[in-house]
Amino acid sequence: MEEILDINYQKHKLDNGLEVILYKDNSLPIVTVNLWYKVGSANESPNKTGFAHLFEHMMFQGSENVPKELHFKYIQEAGGTLNGSTSLDRTNYYETVPSNNLELPLWLESDRMGFFLESLTEEKLENQREVVMNERRQNYDDQPYGLSWEILFSNLFPTAHPYSWPTIGYLDHIKNFQLDEVKEFFKTYYSPSNACLAIGGDLEFDITLEKVKKYFEEIPAGKSIPEIPEQVCLLEENKFITHEDNVQLERIYFAFHSPAIFETGDAEMDVLSDILSGGKNSRLYKKLVFEEQIAQDVSCFQYSGKLNGAFFIVATARPGSSLDEIKKIIFEEINLLIDQGITEQELTRSKNIITSNFIYSLQNLNSMVNQINAYNFHLNNPNAFQQDLDRYKSLTVDEIKNTTKELLKKHFVELRIIPKK
Numbered sequence: 489m490e491e492i493l494d495i496n497y498q499k500h501k502l503d504n505g506l507e508v509i510l511y512k513d514n515s516l517p518i519v520t521v522n523l524w525y526k527v528g529s530a531n532e533s534p535n536k537t538g539f540a541h542l543f544e545h546m547m548f549q550g551s552e553n554v555p556k557e558l559h560f561k562y563i564q565e566a567g568g569t570l571n572g573s574t575s576l577d578r579t580n581y582y583e584t585v586p587s588n589n590l591e592l593p594l595w596l597e598s599d600r601m602g603f604f605l606e607s608l609t610e611e612k613l614e615n616q617r618e619v620v621m622n623e624r625r626q627n628y629d630d631q632p633y634g635l636s637w638e639i640l641f642s643n644l645f646p647t648a649h650p651y652s653w654p655t656i657g658y659l660d661h662i663k664n665f666q667l668d669e670v671k672e673f674f675k676t677y678y679s680p681s682n683a684c685l686a687i688g689g690d691l692e693f694d695i696t697l698e699k700v701k702k703y704f705e706e707i708p709a710g711k712s713i714p715e716i717p718e719q720v721c722l723l724e725e726n727k728f729i730t731h732e733d734n735v736q737l738e739r740i741y742f743a744f745h746s747p748a749i750f751e752t753g754d755a756e757m758d759v760l761s762d763i764l765s766g767g768k769n770s771r772l773y774k775k776l777v778f779e780e781q782i783a784q785d786v787s788c789f790q791y792s793g794k795l796n797g798a799f800f801i802v803a804t805a806r807p808g809s810s811l812d813e814i815k816k817i818i819f820e821e822i823n824l825l826i827d828q829g830i831t832e833q834e835l836t837r838s839k840n841i842i843t844s845n846f847i848y849s850l851q852n853l854n855s856m857v858n859q860i861n862a863y864n865f866h867l868n869n870p871n872a873f874q875q876d877l878d879r880y881k882s883l884t885v886d887e888i889k890n891t892t893k894e895l896l897k898k899h900f901v902e903l904r905i906i907p908k909k
Contacts, residue, residue, distance in 0.1 A: 493873035497860070498693050504709040505681030508700050509860055509870045511688035513853070519689035521593040522582040522857045523601075524865060526684070527677035529657070530576045530650030530716060530795060538620065538657015539673045541574045542665065545616045547581065548572070552603035556612070559596055566592055574655055577794040578865060584854050587690035594703045601683070602707035605674060610667050621662050628656065632735045633905050640743045643727050643901045644798055649719045651793060679710020684864055688857035721745050721796050723899035732908045737784060738805040740814055741903040746799040746895055749792035749866055755879040756891035757790035757799050762838040763830055763888070764788045764801070764821070771821050772803070780817065782809035794866065799895065811904055822896050829889035842880050 500508040529540050550556035563570045568585035570593075583593035628634040638654045645652040656662075685704070687696060723745065747753035764772045765788040776783035786803040803814050850856045850873075863872040 493877065495860070495871050495873065497870055498697075499864075499870055500697060502680065502701065502705055504705065504707055505679075506704055506707075507684040507864065508697065509684065509686040509864060510691065510693050510696055511686065511857060511860055511870075512691055512693065513688060513856075514690045516853070517587050517690050518584055518853060519587040519590050519687060519691055520582060520584045520854045520857045521590070521597065522686045522688070522854065522861050523580060523597050524684045524686070524861045525579045525678055526577075526682050526713070526865065527579055528575050528577040529653065529655040530793075531677060531714070532650070532653070532657075534648055534653060535661075536669065537653045537661045538665070539670065540579055540677075541656050542616060542620055542662075542670065543674065543678065544572045544574045544579060545619055546608070546612065546670075547600050547604065549612045549616060550607050551600040552606040553599050554596060559600075562592060562596065568593070576651055576655060580858065580861065582854055582858065584689075590687075590691065590696070591699055591703075594699055597685070598703035598707065601678060601680065601704070604678070605671055608667070608671060608674075613665060613667055613670060617662060617665055620656065621659060624656050624659055624662060628654070629659070632733060633739060635731065635733070636739070636741060636903060636905055639729060639731060639903055640741055640800070640901055641798070643729060643903075644723070644743045644745065645721060645796070646719065649721065649796075650716055651796060651798075676711050677713065680704060680707050681709040682713050684861055686857050686861040686864070686870070688860065689853055716795065719795070723901070726899050727901045728904075729902065730904045730906060733905050735905055735907055737807065738809075738811050738907070739905045740803050740805070740811045741901075741905075742801040742818070743901040743903075744799045744895055744898060746790055746797035747792075748795060748797050750876075750879075751797075753891045753895065754790065754792050754797060756883060756888055757797070757895070758842065759835065759838045759880065759883060759888055760825075760892055761788035761790055761799070762841060763825075763834050766838065766841065771825070772801075772818060775817055775821060776803060776814060780813075782806055782817075783814055786818075815902075822892070826889065826893045826897070829885050832885060835883065835885050835888065839880055839883070843877060846877060 495511055497509060497511045527540055532539055548557060548559050563583050563585060566585050566589045568583055570583040572581040585593060642652050746757050764770055765786050772786045776786050784804040784806050788801045791798045801818060805811055805814060860870045864870045
């Protein structure tokens with residue numbers, strides 16, 4: 489296993505600060521270019537949200553040498569795929585193409601990194617402002633249960649905390665995007681010194697590095713990045729929220745503070761979520777869905793952010809069932825786990841599932857290269873695959889029990905989504 493997870497890679501840093509990670513795997517004639525900008529919604533402010541997500545759209549609107557929306561056309565005509573995503577902590581763009589077309593995504597990414605502002609107009613901003621507002625309405629405001637995560641995060645974290653606002657931004661802020669503010673956000677965060685370019689697949693190290701230098705070396709380094717102020721996260725009491733929505737079935741959510749990614753307790757909460765809801769024999773699923781038959785579904789997961797984490801439990805009630813009864817059983821099971829712990833069999837099963845899913849995900853080249861970028865971002869080590877997996881392999885039943893007691897005995901946010909009257 490250790491040999492499989494010890495990748496063949498090189499890491500370089502250009503004079504302008506751009507980190508470059510090259511991963512060699514010549515098994516297939518394809519290559520993935522994965523560019524992480526170290527900016528997400530956490531780099532915004534409570535009064536001006538949605539900029540990072542806006543740029544996920546704006547960066548496909550053309551740059552100085554690439555006409556509007558032809559980024560997609562060029563990659564797809566070369567037989568490739570592409571996309572982008574935004575989170576609380578980072579933004580990334582990625583393309584997978586036949587390896588003989590590697591220079592195409594390098595040119596496209598370098599052109600919008602170094603020559604994007606020259607093509608940014610009020611017309612393009614207005615166009616994408618409308619696109620983002622429609623996305624906000626469709627996926628959040630008008631979507632059943634669509635506001636649940638926004639409500640949970642805004643109540644779990646203090647108002648000034650960078651995780652308290654939604655990644656997509658608030659509608660009023662999106663409506664009022666100003667061109668000069670958008671340009672200033674780009675100048676601050678979308679530069680070589682705040683980015684990491686990971687390239688993986690059918691490549692040769694020296695040749696690929698020369699191609700990267702050809703397209704990126706002359707781009708100026710950019711501004712210094714503002715530090716995100718450290719925030720204290722502490723719920724002084726439980727919060728109980730009821731939200732009426734256009735839904736047919738009631739749903740209950742619980743949110744707890746938990747460790748940030750790769751901190752002590754993070755892996756423990758991943759295992760706990762699997763033991764509680766990861767399959768038909770998991771504790772909550774078996775109790776609520778099969779035995780009592782009062783829930784349609786139940787799920788738990790650990791959200792591991794760079795600054796903080798959050799642990800969630802979600803259950804949807806069956807028609808005629810009571811959210812109070814679902815809540816009662818959930819906390820009975822949590823208290824039972826705290827009092828008696830888990831079994832060695834449960835722990836072994838969870839470790840095997842986590843390991844299997846981990847290895848399976850790495851069969852996809854884009855997932856592999858994205859993970860390399862993630863490890864570099866969080867651990868400054870692109871080759872942390874074994875280190876990551878070892879966190880789970882070394883866990884004991886007592887560590888799961890103690891972490892559960894420490895985190896799930898604290899105050900929490902409870903949200904109930906109920907049908908509009």
